[in-house]
Amino acid sequence: MSRSPIMRGRNWAGPACRWRSPGSLGGIFMGLSALGNAIAVAMLTPAGGAPTNAALFVGKMFYPLGFIVVILGRSQLFTENTLYPVALVLAEKNHFWNTMRLWAVVLSFNVLGAFAFAALATRAHALPGPSMQALAQLGLEAAHHPAATIFWSGVMGGWIIATVAWLVSGSHSITGSVMIIWMLAFVVGLGNFAHSIAAAGEVFSPILMGIAPWSAFPHWFLPAVLGNICGGVGMVTLLEYGQVVVGGDAEAEAIPAPQESGQRRDDKQETMAA
Numbered sequence: 001m002s003r004s005p006i007m008r009g010r011n012w013a014g015p016a017c018r019w020r021s022p023g024s025l026g027g028i029f030m031g032l033s034a035l036g037n038a039i040a041v042a043m044l045t046p047a048g049g050a051p052t053n054a055a056l057f058v059g060k061m062f063y064p065l066g067f068i069v070v071i072l073g074r075s076q077l078f079t080e081n082t083l084y085p086v087a088l089v090l091a092e093k094n095h096f097w098n099t100m101r102l103w104a105v106v107l108s109f110n111v112l113g114a115f116a117f118a119a120l121a122t123r124a125h126a127l128p129g130p131s132m133q134a135l136a137q138l139g140l141e142a143a144h145h146p147a148a149t150i151f152w153s154g155v156m157g158g159w160i161i162a163t164v165a166w167l168v169s170g171s172h173s174i175t176g177s178v179m180i181i182w183m184l185a186f187v188v189g190l191g192n193f194a195h196s197i198a199a200a201g202e203v204f205s206p207i208l209m210g211i212a213p214w215s216a217f218p219h220w221f222l223p224a225v226l227g228n229i230c231g232g233v234g235m236v237t238l239l240e241y242g243q244v245v246v247g248g249d250a251e252a253e254a255i256p257a258p259q260e261s262g263q264r265r266d267d268k269q270e271t272m273a274a
Contacts, residue, residue: 023105023106023107026075027201029073030067030077030200031118033063033064033198035065040055040062041059042133044058045134063185063186064189068181072178076106077110078197081106082228085103086099086232111197114204117204118202121201138199138202139204143206147223150194153193153224154196154230156231157194157228158229162231164180164181194223195224196228203220
């Protein structure tokens with residue numbers, strides 16, 4: 001089960017470089033979502049024809065691949081870190097800047113990993129022509145929407161993926177975790193909801209192929225990130241804050257109350273002395 005560095009004992013000390021490698025790997029592995037989708041659509045589309053709804057539906061069935069690998073493989077995904085880190089900030093305000101640092105590092109290296117995937121897929125000609133064209137088409141379709149549409153689509157995507165992190169944290173079975181990730185990530189893909197990392201490799205692809213301008217990436221990326229943050233923070237963290245921090249799940253989610261822990265130690269010492 002994947003847990004952010006903040007969740008694992010609130011370990012804020014040390015350099016931010018410990019998040020760089022997992023962040024880069026997270027961006028690269030998220031390319032599997034675009035890769036599986038594009039290959040399936042290309043295989044089911046006749047040469048020179050447009051993909052049918054059936055082909056698009058089958059392609060979306062492969063969209064959860066990246067999320068499964070990243071979450072179960074303990075890589076770092078930006079949208080996964082909009083849940084428990086923010087809940088911890090709401091409980092202990094002194095962790096605000098540490099959360100901002102985590103977001104900045106993980107998001108930057110997620111994007112770098114997504115760029116590396118897109119470069120491998122398009123510039124190294126690692127994919128067959130039809131699959132590469134399908135990948136580029138996915139990026140063009142993601143980036144052509146107005147900023148407001150991308151933002152609200154990102155809100156939906158951020159909400160669903162943060163919900164995935166919430167549910168997986170309570171799962172004690174690998175099979176159960178896979179099913180949770182697959183079902184909810186499939187909804188994200190099926191609804192074409194903007195995800196700032198899963199679709200970053202798609203948007204980079206037509207840019208690297210010379211089909212779209214470089215300005216297409218910030219036009220899509222900025223509202224997608226803002227939407228993902230609002231969805232993850234607003235629709236999950238704030239709504240479930242009472243369950244994690246105020247309710248009985250706080251200790252289980254690595255958000256202990258230091259004063260209570262110290263009181264328990266004092267009580268134990270008094271009992272032993274007696």
